[in-house]
Amino acid sequence: AQKVTQAQTEISVVEKEDVTLDCVYETRDTTYYLFWYKQPPSGELVFLIRRNSFDEQNEISGRYSWNFQKSTSSFNFTITASQVVDSAVYFCALSEARNNDMRFGAGTRLTVKP
Amino acid sequence: EPEVTQTPSHQVTQMGQEVILRCVPISNHLYFYWYRQILGQKVEFLVSFYNNEISEKSEIFDDQFSVERPDGSNFTLKIRSTKLEDSAMYFCASAMGVQPQHFGDGTRLSIL
Numbered sequence: 001a002q003k004v005t006q007a008q009t010e011i012s013v014v015e016k017e018d019v020t021l022d023c024v025y026e027t028r029d030t031t032y033y034l035f036w037y038k039q040p041p042s043g044e045l046v047f048l049i050r051r052n053s054f055d056e057q058n059e060i061s062g063r064y065s066w067n068f069q070k071s072t073s074s075f076n077f078t079i080t081a082s083q084v085v086d087s088a089v090y091f092c093a094l095s096e097a098r099n100n101d102m103r104f105g106a107g108t109r110l111t112v113k114p
Numbered sequence: 115e116p117e118v119t120q121t122p123s124h125q126v127t128q129m130g131q132e133v134i135l136r137c138v139p140i141s142n143h144l145y146f147y148w149y150r151q152i153l154g155q156k157v158e159f160l161v162s163f164y165n166n167e168i169s170e171k172s173e174i175f176d177d178q179f180s181v182e183r184p185d186g187s188n189f190t191l192k193i194r195s196t197k198l199e200d201s202a203m204y205f206c207a208s209a210m211g212v213q214p215q216h217f218g219d220g221t222r223l224s225i226l
Contacts, residue, residue, distance in 0.1 A: 100164075
């Protein structure tokens with residue numbers, strides 16, 4: 001069965017600090033997808049990135065970067081030079097190719113203080 | 115950019131009443147999903163729907179729940195006799211293929 005673990009419940013940083021959110025997953029499938037979503041205080045889920053299991057290339061998008069390592073079953077998310085607007089709950093999620101349902105981690109609440 | 119629309123944004127219902135949450139998926143999408151998020155907790159999968167039938171459901175999705183695509187555009191989640199513990203944010207999602215899923219903004223359901 002698929003499982004996602006986000007061990008960090010809450011993180012608090014000061015603006016301009018870099019912060020890494022950890023995500024560890026479990027799956028028996030060889031084909032799967034990993035996601036990160038942001039949930040701001042308004043409650044909606046904002047899609048950030050999708051990665052498939054065959055693409056281990058790290059990705060950078062502005063201040064955001066993702067480090068996918070199959071050897072450690074991790075898909076970590078780094079925010080560089082954090083800003084107050086980055087304050088939100090961040091969810092990592094996994095979906096196996098053989099079924100469509102997404103399994104979310106418990107989320108990490110990030111607070112960026114000015 | 116097309117988006118998934120959910121109505122209402124907030125629904126308040128008395129315990130024991132039936133409630134229907136509505137979703138309009140993106141028009142050319144074929145896969146539809148409902149998820150639930152109890153306040154302060156993680157997002158949990160409820161059910162997926164494809165080709166006019168349920169393709170997967172979680173243990174949460176018991177006989178109290180049902181889904182329907184009544185008219186080719188709407189996708190509804192019905193809770194037959196609501197309980198206090200059904201209070202949560204309910205997210206609808208849709209997808210063209212298996213992935214990626216596009217989420218609506220959610221309906222906050224409050225059971226009194």
